[in-house]
């Protein structure tokens with residue numbers, strides 16, 4: 001593991017590391033916050049998945065999670081949103097596709113399929129890797145994220161209910177198969193057979209029978225992407241006749257930014273800590 005930085009914060013450690021990824025066939029960067037409690041004992045882990053255009057750094061710099069994570073004794077891992085590098089395919093003028101826009105799926109179409117294996121990276125390779133390096137209690141894992149990362153968190157939780165004990169999202173893309181900013185990317189990553197998209201779509205997963213006990217979703221009502229891309233009411237509709245509990249909180253005046261995320265970050269960390277206790 002290559003150390004990019006290691007800094008003391010709130011009595012714990014905020015680090016940034018890179019490692020060679022077999023799944024993505026490139027070096028991948030991730031951030032980890034280790035709370036002071038992890039010096040003495042293994043701590044529960046929460047995975048934060050970021051949105052379009054982000055690296056590991058956006059939430060690390062603007063998410064304001066460290067004080068509460070230190071207090072609650074949570075390890076917070078923030079992976080990158082895609083493979084990266086000069087040898088990794090990209091669409092330089094399209095922020096909704098390619099580098100920074102991996103959509104947490106395993107691409108099947110060339111040229112994307114060679115590196116864009118971010119579902120496998122997040123669910124298998126990175127957990128196996130970090131658990132060798134940090135004092136993590138892997139029997140207590142939660143997952144959350146923002147926008148594209150909210151989509152990632154919800155679909156990963158729905159597909160791995162035995163592994164994750166908690167899931168929450170800030171302004172998630174709940175039905176990426178039909179949203180303006182994700183459907184074109186799904187077609188390029190997964191091909192034109194829409195049946196193969198369903199396992200990467202929270203609404204479709206629920207309608208196909210996937211289950212996770214409960215979700216917390218926070219959504220700003222002044223979010224410019226609300227109507228065209230996010231549409232949390234579709235997930236509300238999808239879970240209506242199921243035993244899935246949804247706490248959907250709509251907030252006047254909040255937009256899609258990290259000002260919104262950081263405002264509700266403490267609530268999300270407490271949500272996870274309560275379920276990972």
Ligand SMILES: N[C@@H](CCC(=O)N[C@@H](CSC=O)C(=O)NCC(=O)O)C(=O)O
Nearest residue numbers: 051052053054058095146147148149258
């Ligand atoms: N470049 C875009 C805006 C991109 C954007 O808003 N990205 C969000 C995530 S959107 C969904 O996945 C984000 O988190 N940006 C990083 C940040 O630090 O704010 C445009 O031109 O509209």
